[in-house]
Amino acid sequence: MIEQTKQNNLIKTLLYILTIILVLAVLKLPSNIVHVLILVFFYAYVSTAWDILGGYAGQMSFGHSLFIGVGAYTSTLLLLRLGITPWIGLFVSGLIALVIGAFMGFLCFRSNITGFYFALVTIVFVEISRYLSLGFEWTGAAKGLYIPYKGNNISNLQFDSKYMYFYVIFAMYIGILILYKAIMKSKSGFYFLAIRENEEAAESIGINTYKYKMLATIISSFLVGVAGSFWAQYITFIDPYTMFDFMLSVQIIFFAVAGGRGTLFGPLVGAALFVPLSEGLRTMMGRIAGINILVYGIILILILRFMPDGIFVWVKDRLKNLSHGR
Amino acid sequence: MLKVENISAGYGKIEVIQDINIEVEEGEMVALVGANGAGKSTLINTVSGILKPTKGNIVFMGENIIGHEPHDIVNKGLIQIPEGRQLFGDMTVEENLLMGATSPEGKKFKDETLEYVYNLFPRLLERKRQISKTLSGGEQQMIAVGRALMLKPKLLICDEISLGLAPIVVADMFNIISGLNKEGLTILLIEQNVKRSLAISKRAYVIENGKIVLHGLSNDIKDDPYIKQAYLGL
Numbered sequence: 001m002i003e004q005t006k007q008n009n010l011i012k013t014l015l016y017i018l019t020i021i022l023v024l025a026v027l028k029l030p031s032n033i034v035h036v037l038i039l040v041f042f043y044a045y046v047s048t049a050w051d052i053l054g055g056y057a058g059q060m061s062f063g064h065s066l067f068i069g070v071g072a073y074t075s076t077l078l079l080l081r082l083g084i085t086p087w088i089g090l091f092v093s094g095l096i097a098l099v100i101g102a103f104m105g106f107l108c109f110r111s112n113i114t115g116f117y118f119a120l121v122t123i124v125f126v127e128i129s130r131y132l133s134l135g136f137e138w139t140g141a142a143k144g145l146y147i148p149y150k151g152n153n154i155s156n157l158q159f160d161s162k163y164m165y166f167y168v169i170f171a172m173y174i175g176i177l178i179l180y181k182a183i184m185k186s187k188s189g190f191y192f193l194a195i196r197e198n199e200e201a202a203e204s205i206g207i208n209t210y211k212y213k214m215l216a217t218i219i220s221s222f223l224v225g226v227a228g229s230f231w232a233q234y235i236t237f238i239d240p241y242t243m244f245d246f247m248l249s250v251q252i253i254f255f256a257v258a259g260g261r262g263t264l265f266g267p268l269v270g271a272a273l274f275v276p277l278s279e280g281l282r283t284m285m286g287r288i289a290g291i292n293i294l295v296y297g298i299i300l301i302l303i304l305r306f307m308p309d310g311i312f313v314w315v316k317d318r319l320k321n322l323s324h325g326r
Numbered sequence: 327m328l329k330v331e332n333i334s335a336g337y338g339k340i341e342v343i344q345d346i347n348i349e350v351e352e353g354e355m356v357a358l359v360g361a362n363g364a365g366k367s368t369l370i371n372t373v374s375g376i377l378k379p380t381k382g383n384i385v386f387m388g389e390n391i392i393g394h395e396p397h398d399i400v401n402k403g404l405i406q407i408p409e410g411r412q413l414f415g416d417m418t419v420e421e422n423l424l425m426g427a428t429s430p431e432g433k434k435f436k437d438e439t440l441e442y443v444y445n446l447f448p449r450l451l452e453r454k455r456q457i458s459k460t461l462s463g464g465e466q467q468m469i470a471v472g473r474a475l476m477l478k479p480k481l482l483i484c485d486e487i488s489l490g491l492a493p494i495v496v497a498d499m500f501n502i503i504s505g506l507n508k509e510g511l512t513i514l515l516i517e518q519n520v521k522r523s524l525a526i527s528k529r530a531y532v533i534e535n536g537k538i539v540l541h542g543l544s545n546d547i548k549d550d551p552y553i554k555q556a557y558l559g560l
Contacts, residue, residue, distance in 0.1 A: 194414055194425055201412035203376070205477060206400030206429045 007323055023170070026163045034162040040268075040275045041169045042231065047255040047267030048176050049223035052183060054253065055261035057216035058196025059114065063104075063122030064252045066129055067097040067221045069243035071228020073133060076145050076238055081138075086157040090229040097225025098218045100125075105217035109210050114199070123246065130244035144239025147232065157233045165234050172230065173268075176223060180264060183219070192216055196262075247293070254296060258303050260310030269312045274299070327352045327512055328373070328404070328481055333382035335372045341380065342368040343536040350481065350514050355507040357515040357523040357544060359557070360533035366516050367409060369533070370485055374406045375399045387480065401429050403480030407487060411470040415459035419450050422458050422469050426476025435478060443472040446502065464495035471502065482506070483514045488522070500526055520557040524548045532557075 026034055050064045074096045075089025084092075104125055108118050133139045152160040159165060183189040191212045194202040202209050232238050242248075255274060260266025278292040285291045307314035328350040336342040343365040350356045360366050371377040373384055375396040384391050386404050394402075414422050423443060427436040444451040447468040453461060458469055467487060474482060484503060488496040496519065504526045507513050517523035524530055524544045532540040532553065540547060547553055 190425070191428075193417075197414040197416060198412050200408055201414060201425075203396050204374075204400070204406050204408045204412060205426050205473060206397045208395065208397040210395075 007319075023167075026166050029163075031162045034166055036276055036279050038162065038166050038169055038234065039279070040271045041166070041173045042227065042234075043251065043255050043271040043275055044268040045169065045173045045176050046224055046227050046252050047259070047271060048173075048180055049220050049227065050252045051256045051261065051267055052180065052192075052223075053216045053220035055256055055263075055266070056183070056189065056196065057192035057213060059213060059216065060119045060253075061122045061220070062119045062246075062249050062253065063124075063126040064220075064224055065243065065245050065248035066122070066126045067101065067224035068228035068231060068248065069126075069129055069133070069238075069240075070097045070100055071225035072232035072238045072243050073139060073145075073228075074225070075229035076147060076232045077139065079147065080145060085155055086229060086233050087155070090157075090226050093229040094222040094225040097228070098222040101217045101221025102214065104221075105214045109213045109217075123249075126244050126246060126249060130240045133240040133244065140239070142240065144237060144242075147236040149236070157230075169230060169234075172227070177264065179223075184264070188212060188215060251296075254300060256310075258300065258310060260312030260314075263310065263312050266310050266312040270310070273311070327354075327387060328514070329383075329385040330369070330373065331383040331385070333369070333372060333379050333384065335368055335377055335379040335382075337368075337377075341536070343372070343533075346382070346533075346536075346538055348531055348538070350512060352512055353507075353510055354529065355504070355513045355515060355527045357517060357527035357530040358533060359517050359520045359523055359530060361518065361557075364533045365536040366533055367485065368536075370406065370483055370516055373483070374404065400477065401431075403431065403478065404483070405474045405477045405479035405481070406483040407470050407474045407485060409485040409489065411466050413458045413466055413469055413473075415457075417458060418455050419458050419461070419469055420454040423450070423454075423472050423476055426473035429477045431478040432476050436476070439476050439478065443475055446475075447472060463491055464498070467491060467495075467499060471499075475506075479511065481512045481514065483516065485516045486518060488517065488519045496522065520553070 022037075026037065029037075046064065046068065050061065053059050054061055071090075071093035074093040075086050078084040078089045078092060079086055104122065108114070108121050113121060134142055139145070147158075150156050150158060152158065154164075157168070183192070191202070191207050194205075194207055195209050195212060199209055228243075255270035256267045257270070258274060259268065259270025274296070278296070281292045281295055303311065328348070330346055330348040333346045334341055334344050346365075346369055348356075348358065348369075358366055358369070368377065372379050375391065375394050375398070379392065382392075386399070386402060389402075391399055391402070391404070400406075414425060417425070420440075423440060424436070427433055427439070432439070444454075449465055450468055450472060453465065458466060461469070471484075471487070487499055487503070491499065500522050503513060503515065507526075515523050515527055524547060527544045530541065530544045530547050531538050532547065540550065540553065548558075
């Protein structure tokens with residue numbers, strides 16, 4: 001037991017040191033590497049948010065790009081049409097995503113649509129949103145929306161160097177970690193787990209499964225909505241095909257599942273391993289279109305076969321066995 | 327305590343149970359017996375609010391509970407041990423039990439009830455840190471009973487608690503249930519094991535094809551020629 005805490009403290013200290021090094025190193029790193037780091041933490045953030053619903057409460061959403069898209073469009077439209085700062089947009093995006101998430105949850109959970117059927121409904125929501133955003137000139141239709149550069153200014157959430165974006169998304173990621181941990185320890189977290197483990201049993205001991213599934217959905221959709229706004233600010237161009245993208249939803253799930261579903265650091269592990277891999281593959285073998293998706297597929301099959309609980313859990317178990325001398 | 331009046335219910339257009347009347351008095355142990363597909367589970371799911379009846383009333387402690395949500399009904403003290411145990415397989419024994427202490431009433435007496443459950447099933451105390459799905463069928467059934475007791479039931483509905491257990495474990499389980507009843511807990515026993523449930527209950531209802539075909543004192547039913555032939559194989 002004492003060995004265990006010692007080991008945990010060591011790991012914790014290492015994590016803090018790594019964090020500090022990372023935060024300082026970003027200032028000196030070349031911008032293409034900072035870009036990859038931003039991607040890593042963006043995906044880690046979104047996957048963690050997905051994991052609250054998909055990993056922790058066990059409701060497999062295949063449509064989380066919906067909330068990225070909604071967030072991106074909300075803040076961008078507020079900025080372009082009404083001149084409202086993205087900082088407020090960030091929050092409003094979260095709220096709108098929450099409302100849409102609540103509507104989706106209401107439709108599904110009220111009539112007991114779960115599992116595969118829930119997954120299908122979430123996919124349909126993404127498809128509908130894409131066609132809606134394609135259909136109106138007001139939302140930029142197929143041309144998409146472009147956020148003009150207005151100078152390096154924190155109130156516009158626009159910077160001329162990448163590292164500022166890194167700090168923003170990094171802070172967001174730390175925030176979501178704290179929140180995730182709080183949820184894990186809370187009564188609601190316990191209920192989420194009960195619902196994932198056995199919904200019938202959860203119902204039989206008096207848990208309002210509808211209420212807690214809704215709660216997980218709205219927390220998750222709010223958080224992803226906020227990330228969508230950040231994303232739009234960072235890439236400064238959004239269109240229906242890249243935002244309401246089914247593959248984007250799959251990637252979000254992929255990082256969480258590969259890293260470790262229902263764990264604190266699983267999504268980060270997944271994103272930290274596979275975002276650089278995918279970026280690398282794209283630059284090195286860019287001529288072979290879709291090679292990164294092919295490699296993803298193969299890796300996913302291997303992980304599910306050999307580490308069904310994800311890389312994070314697999315490594316943790318090995319470490320535990322090692323310290324017990326087995 | 328529980329009064330089921332003229333309840334009809336089913337799935338879609340198919341009516342599984344028709345005009346069921348059942349009554350359970352405080353402190354009683356009542357058995358509801360019947361073969362597979364007779365409508366026992368449909369009736370119980372209707373009582374616990376999972377299924378909405380097409381007609382009839384269900385009165386629990388003087389209050390009509392038709393239209394109430396399942397969690398609401400649980401909080402009123404009508405607790406069901408679901409068929410097939412339905413544990414949280416990856417949680418430990420103690421975690422499973424503590425999951426039961428979620429109702430307001432259960433929370434209040436959490437520590438006392440936990441001790442009570444461990445007294446009732448010393449086996450669970452020995453294994454409280456073990457992952458529940460690694461336990462034997464009988465032990466898992468103990469967890470399911472314990473978890474239900476953690477909710478401080480006023481009426482406990484046991485849905486097929488002898489299902490899939492070894493005969494000797496079945497006998498133990500029925501003894502435990504019988505003991506709980508002697509301590510004053512009202513119990514509605516849903517069973518396929520007709521012989522044993524008639525032996526420990528005071529009154530019984532026999533359900534066939536969605537209708538109550540016979541009810542009365544368990545002792546009388548045991549001697550009913552039809553029951554003897556159809557259920558007891560005598």
